[in-house]
Amino acid sequence: MQIVIIGSGNVASVLGRLCKQRGHEIVQVVSRNTSHAKLLADELKCAYADYNEKLNDSAGLYILAVADTALQELNKSINLGTKLILHTAGSVSKEVLKDISLNYGVLYPLQSLRKEMEYETDIPFLIDGNSAETLTLVEDFAGTLSTNVTKTSDDERLKLHVAAVVVSNFTNHLYAIAEDFCKKENVDFALLTPLIKETAERVAHFSPAAVQTGPAVRNDIFTIEKHLRILADHPQLKYMYIKLTDSIMTSPPTPSPKGEEA
Ligand SMILES: NC(=O)c1ccc[n+]([C@@H]2O[C@H](COP(=O)([O-])OP(=O)(O)OC[C@H]3O[C@@H](n4cnc5c(N)ncnc54)[C@H](OP(=O)(O)O)[C@@H]3O)[C@@H](O)[C@H]2O)c1
Known part of the structure; x- marks a missing residue:
């Protein structure tokens, strides 16, 4: 398949390499930004352009991997007739592409992608198309990139994007403030890496609510108060600690899987 990639950021770079x-x-x-286009084009050994120059109109597929806000703007400036165009956003309807082409859809990587990184395992894709025929084309194409491809509507993709923000972006933010706490308190954040891996690995096998551990789920007020005293000089982390402790304590009880600590 001949492909034009619109965008030159994280997703454009990772998908460009994977397609190749x-x-x-x-x-x-x-x-x-022409210099960004050139940098990726040089790596992928292809032509490059900015939005004032002519778009290659002979490709079979156009992947629009730009910031969500830019999707609305580009919608007014590109016309591709019947060429297949896909965007890569989690929270934007496929309908944003309806004025660009008669065949449009979504190729949303349900993964945190950074252009500096190598991805060895299959990237999961949520796909959509504006008709049964288009969806088949998207499915066939996505199948060349990954064995993990799922058809989802705009609405389902939006809900999964919300969950993705919680499990990835929010947990990473918690890692960041924990790292900052460790630095300020002169303890080694790297010692927590096996715990981070174990917690993430566990949810592949059990419902997270059923394997919750820690002082909040044990209702261990003595330990919680000790932690809050240590956190007196760390207001941001103390705020998160109190909110999450309260959330865990007020969650309905779930039976623990056999053999797991509660
Ligand atoms: N990164 C992820 O983990 C991830 C995962 C799944 C889906 N997505 C989605 O994929 C899309 C791209 O994300 P990304 O992470 O690749 O973003 P990114 O690395 O920040 O790159 C954004 C791209 O959008 C272009 N852009 C920004 N504002 C623009 C505007 N006003 N007009 C035209 N172009 C503009 C930039 O072009 P210039 O550099 O030339 O200015 C750049 O190529 C987003 O919809 C995002 O939600 C991201």
Whole structure:
């Protein structure tokens, strides 16, 4: 498949490389900032352009991997007739593309992607299309990139994006404030890495509510008060600690799986 990539950020770079690896040809990278377009195009060994220059109109697929806000703006400036165009956003309806082409859809990577990183395991994709025929085309294409492809509506994708923000962006933020706490208190954050891995690995096998551990689920007020005293000089972390402790304590009890500590 000949592909034009519009955008040059994290998703454009990771998908561009993956498409090439899987035997597709990237024919052009188009981006608002010419130097960003050139950087990715040089890596993918293809042509590049900014939005004032001519879009290659002979490709079979156009992947629009730009900031959510830019999708609305580009909608007014590109017309691709019947060419297949896909955006990569979790919380934007596929209908944002309806004035660009008669065939449009979504190729949303349900993964946290950074262009500096290598991805060895399959990236999960949530896909959509504006008709049964388009959806089949998207499914066939996504199947060349990953074995983990799921059809979802705009509404389902939006809900999964909310859950994705909680499990990935929020937990990472908690790691960041815990790291800051460790630095200020002169203890080694790296010692927590096995615990972080174990907690993440566990939810692949058990419902998270059923494997909750820690002082809040044990109703251990003595330990919680000790922690809050240590956190007196860390107001942001203390705030999060109190909110999350309260959330855990007020969650309905769930039976623990056999053999797990409660
Ligand atoms: N990163 C992830 O983990 C991830 C995962 C799944 C889905 N997504 C979605 O994929 C899309 C791209 O995300 P990303 O992480 O690749 O973003 P990013 O790294 O910040 O790159 C954003 C891209 O959008 C372009 N852009 C920004 N504002 C623009 C505007 N006003 N007009 C035209 N172009 C503009 C930038 O072009 P220039 O650099 O040329 O200015 C850049 O190429 C978003 O919809 C995001 O929600 C991201």
